[in-house]
Each structure stands twice: as C-alpha cells, then as structure tokens.
Amino acid sequence: MVKRFFSTELLEWYERSKRDLPWRRHRDPYYIWVSEIMLQQTRVDTVIPYFHRFIERFPTLQELAEAPEADVLKLWEGLGYYSRARNLQRGAQQVMELHGGQVPNDKLAVAALKGVGPYTTGAIMSIAFNQPVPAVDGNVMRVLSRYFLIEDDIMKNATRAGMEVLIEQLIPEGRASDFNQALMELGALVCTPKSPHCLTCPVMMHCEGRLAGMELQLPVKSKAKPPRPEFRTVALVEGTGREAGRVLVRQRPAAGLLASMWELPHMLLQEAPGVAAEATDEQAMDLLIQELAFSGLYTRPLGPYMEAEHTFSHIHWNLRVYRMEQLAASVAAEAGVRYEAAAALEENMARSLWITREDMALHAFPKVFLTILNRYFDEREQTYK
C-alpha cells in the first residue's frame, strides 16, 4: 500500500539524513517547546543562536516563568513576532501554576497553553512524548499536497485540518516523534518550495504530484494582501545639559504592534494618500516638535538624518529620521515657548528615557530602530576621536 511505503521509506531516510540540531539532543519538553515557538515562521539557521542564548539564560521552565518580561523580550530581540515570547512566558507560568512545573503529557492540557496552537500541540506531544498527534506545518502541507496531489488551498484552516486526519493514518506505531520530524525535515531539505530535489527524494516513486508533473504548481496557496505603506516621521533627539550624550527613546504600549518594545519617537504622516510621502522636511520636523512639546519636551530641529524601511506582514514603514536637540526649559521660556502642559504629561514621559549606547543592552528594540541607533552612536564615537 502506498501509505505504508511512504512512512517506511521516509523514516529510513530520516535516520540517515537528519540534522544535528540543538533541540534534538534531549527530550526535555521545555526545550522542545522553546524551539517550536522560535521556529514559527522562522528558519532553523536563524533560530539556533537564539535558542542557545535563551536556554543559557533560562535553563529551566521555572526560571523562564519567574523572569522579568523585559529580559525575555530582550533575548527575543530581532526574532520578530514578539507576542510569541510573551505567550511562551505566560505558558510557562501556566505550567507552574496548573501542573507543578512539569509540561503535561496530555494533548488538551498542552493545547490550552498560551501561544500553543494545533501545530505546536502536535509537535510537543509527538517530539517530547512520542504521542501520535499530527504536527502539520507549512513543510508538512507542502509535502502532503505534492505526494497525494492535494489541490486544496493551504491558507484555509479546513485544509490543515484535513491533512491532520491524513497524518493520523500515516504515523507508524510508536514512531510519532521521528515520523513528524521526518516530514518536516523532508520539506526543509528535499521537498523545498521552489526547486524540490525530487531526484534524491526517498518517496519520489509514488509521489502523485511528481508523477503528474505538478510538483512546482503545488501546494496551492492563495495570495496574501500586500502590506499597506505608511510614511512616518521619526525624532532622534539628542540630550543636552544633564542628558548630554543621550538619546530619547520611548516604550510602546503593552498590546498591539511591537508591544512593550522600545523605539525612537515617531508619528504617522496622515495626509491624503500620496501627500504623506511628499511632506516637506519642515512639515515633518514641525509635527515632531509639536508632539514632543505636548509631552513637555522642547526641541529644535537640526535637520534630516537618514531614511529607513521596515516591513511587517501587513504594514510597510517608510521612515524619515530627523536629528533634533533638546532645548532647556529656561531657553524655551525665553524663546516664548509655553510649557504649562509639562506637569500634566509627566506620566506620558514616564515611558520615555534618555539612553546611552550601553543602555541599549537593557531594552528590546525592533530591528529598524537598532539600525538607526547603532549608526548614530557609531558616528558619534567617530566624531569624538
């Protein structure tokens, strides 16, 4: 039977070809869990150094559960999808409270953990506990859609659910861990999206997609909407006096995009479409000056500094960064600037900080702001030498 052939050949190939990955060196459910969360929408080579640093800092689930959230975010800095880190820590706290610190060997209990969906449930149950639970990710859907010539849209939840049923029938007795990992390994190393290596594929002989010459058309996947462009004006405010040598950063709200991350102050240029992109430097700087003054900080513009871009799944940021200089309140008063709003907005400023380059090690920044800040501090050091 074709299905039996598939599982047997696949397992034999996996034993021969599997990569030596850090999380394959033990069966600690906590390590499996951390690796699976990091691997969501992220390549193996990217994850490996993050995994080592994370486990070194949080060797046990309990240490993760009890850590400050800021420490967790800092270790996740640059990986993206930061809610993964927040949910992983919440999940660890759930395990401490509900399961005495041991990841439960129970499908429903695992699925109830924060940040653990159908895929990760299957990955933990099978890889850590060798339980026959499907773990259907993008790799698995690509392999199955080709091998069984399934033309359903893999963007639909129903397609994934159908493939889970199929996988349940394919898992060999007692081999759930190896079988699920073998499927993903095949998708990662052989049955790749663009140029599948069919000639070295262990299951090529019975691959219906290949036999039909359809391997490059599969899987069928509906297109995602392109990210909407946003034009933003960014303030790189240099401190003066007591804050000399420091730059103003602020923390984002605890929910939503880049939750709790730190950044340079910036704002959306929300003119009519097309106009935002063409706002003059003077207009863009004026907006920042007004916004900062509203928070009780008086500044004067020094001029354009650099441009940067940052793409999310659904938004594309076009950033124009302006250097600005902190103005002492007394100077601002002499210049006729009114600042009675300052006291009322103390709490607004509570989420702002003046930082040095060394302070960057204490706060997590999205990549684009790391790039800007590092360039600025680099050039500043050069100037002083």
Next chain:
DNA sequence: AAACCGGGGGT
C-alpha cells in the same frame, strides 16, 4: 474567514 503580528533568507 480574514486580519493582525517581524524579520530574514532564498530565488
């Protein structure tokens, strides 16, 4: 079902 949620690497 669709939108929201980062960043990097392959092609």
Next chain:
DNA sequence: ACCCCAGGTTT
C-alpha cells in the same frame, strides 16, 4: 520583487 518560513490569536 516576491516568496516562504517547524503559526497563533483576535475579530
């Protein structure tokens, strides 16, 4: 420039 990646949560 576009696609894809060991997805999950929210609406």
